Amino acid sequence: MSDQWWFCLKHMRVEGEKGCPNKDRLGPYDTQEAAEHALQTADERNKAWKAQDKEWNDD
Numbered sequence: 001m002s003d004q005w006w007f008c009l010k011h012m013r014v015e016g017e018k019g020c021p022n023k024d025r026l027g028p029y030d031t032q033e034a035a036e037h038a039l040q041t042a043d044e045r046n047k048a049w050k051a052q053d054k055e056w057n058d059d
Helices: 032-036 038-052
Strands: 005-008 013-015 025-029
Touching (some): 013 032
Antiparallel strands (some): 005 013
């Protein structure tokens, strides 16, 4: 098994290399702990992206 981890969006849990198809997962992450925080990481990145996207903020 590799040293990479994924967060499965279908089962809402961390998986190793032998898990669900990549279309259902976020990752890979270097640590199991990082994969456990995948949804939080994605949310933070989305907020940062939206804050920088002029078209998104063009009210």
